[in-house]
Amino acid sequence: MRVERYVARDSRSAMAQVRAELGADALILANRRVAGQVEITAAIDVEHAVANAVPKRRSASEPERRPTPAASPTNEIQLKALENELERLRNILDKELGGRKWQETGKGPAQKSVLRQRLLRMGLSRTLAGELLDRLPRTERLDVAWRQIVTTLGDRLQISEAETIPGELTAVYGGTGVGKTSTIARLAGEDIQRIGSNRVGLVTLxxxxxxxxxxxxxxxxxxxxxxxxxxxxxxxxxxxxxxxxRKIYIDTAGMSQHDARLRRQYELVRGFGKTVRHVLVLAASAQASQCRALAANFAPRALSGAIISKVDEAQSLGGVLDVVISARLPLLGFSDGQRIPEDLHYADGLELVRRAVQLADVDPAVPARQLRVAS
Incomplete structure (x- = not known):
């Protein structure tokens, strides 16, 4: 066994040296950069190379030569050299990988790949995940990068309070079974506690x-x-x-996200010339595609905001948060129980993102330590 090192300005030049000197049967043992150049360590089985060598074409006057057995190389010396080279490579790998913590790995493109996988497991779309990664300040620590992304995602949620939005009427829209009627009862219940039942009324369409x-x-x-x-x-x-x-709450009919009547109900309420708060209810337990299609029924800025329902029933929160951010909907609150009105909460962007991270954390396919938000 013959082991050689070749150094050149790039991989192609180094490989050309290997092929020229050792032939096409050479075995590449290592490839690394040294002082701005490429170093390749290659080996060749000398006995095999001699046995398979193609004889040169002889002239008619040249007497035929029979191949003579090649001298046996000092196999023990070459084997020892190969063992030493493998040991050197093993030490390099141990130095690079040994003892690293997960927070210290994943630099450069590898870091973004790890972070992208976490965001996708949370339920975010590739579009939003890409935007978050593009705006990420440069850092070599994965835990710092992850904390920055979580904070940025929380800041992307526009948080508002329903009371700050003017409107004589509040019309609530949503798909079938999203908890729209319960949400109206919660909103009305809060107003009753504040201004009295004689100032509140309900209408159902x-x-x-x-x-x-x-x-x-x-x-x-x-x-x-x-x-x-x-x-x-x-x-x-x-x-x-x-x-x-009275302060009036209008319950619209729950319909499929593709039902044209949903839009007609919006136009009906809007046509009275009164100031109206148009609120969309999105169920956290629904698929992100359903929530996205539901929001698409309304023109940009047609809605005053959104309320996320059934947070306690959700297996993932990233999808519905993605829809709220992508549709630029102010988030007015979320509900996570059956009590009225106690289980309607004002939204906290960072808290909702932390919940989304925790839900992704319980996925058995994802190591919990890789999705935990550093405190």
Whole structure:
């Protein structure tokens, strides 16, 4: 076994030296950069190379030569040299990888790859994950980079309070089963505690499902406020006149994110010339694609904000947070239980992101230590 080192300005030149001197059967043992150049360590089995060598073409006058056995190389010396080279490579690897903590690994492109995988496991889209990584300040510590991303993601959520948004009417929209009616009861319940039940009223536009009307009627009875059912412009106008002077919450019909009637209900409420707060309810337990399609029914800035429901039932929060950020919706709050109105909370961007991280942390396919937010 013959072991040689070759140094050149680049890999191609070094490989050309290997091929010229050792042939195409050479074995590459190591390839590294040294002082701005490329060093390649290669080896060749001398006996095998001689046995397989192609004889040169002889002239007609040249007598035929029979190959003579090559002298046996000092195998022990060459084997020892190979062992020494392998030991040197092993020491280099141990020095590079041994004893490293996860926070200290993943520099450069590798670091971004690790961070991107964590963001995708949280449920964020590739688009938002890419934006966060592009804005990441340069750092060699993975834990510092992760903490910066979590903080940036929390800052991307626009947090608002419903009370600060002007509006005589509050219309609440959402898909089927997102907890829209419960959200209205919670919002109305907070107003009743603040201004009294004689200043609050409810209207439902959901004439499609009897169960939805019964649920809101139960809430109205419990809260001690009037409830009117409307299914067109005339009946809605009559209901609003009867409750003039009250803060009115309008429950729209829960429909599929692809149902055109959802948009028509928005236009119906908007057409009365009153100031209206248009609030979209997004269920954290729904798929991100459903939430995104639901938000797409409304023109940009048509909505006053969003409320995330069913946070306690979600297996992932990244998807719904992605939709809120991408649609540039102010986040008015979130709910995480069945109590009314206690389980409606004002939003805290960083706290919601931490919850999203914790939910990703329980995924058995992801090492918990790689998704934990450093305190």
């Amino acid at each position: 959901d004439s499609y499902r009897v169960g939805a009307q019964e649920q809101l009627a139960s809430f109205a009875d419990a809260l001690g406020v009037p409830l009117f059912v409307a299914d067109d412009r005339q009946s809605l106008s009559l209901a609003l006149k009867k409750m003039q002077g």
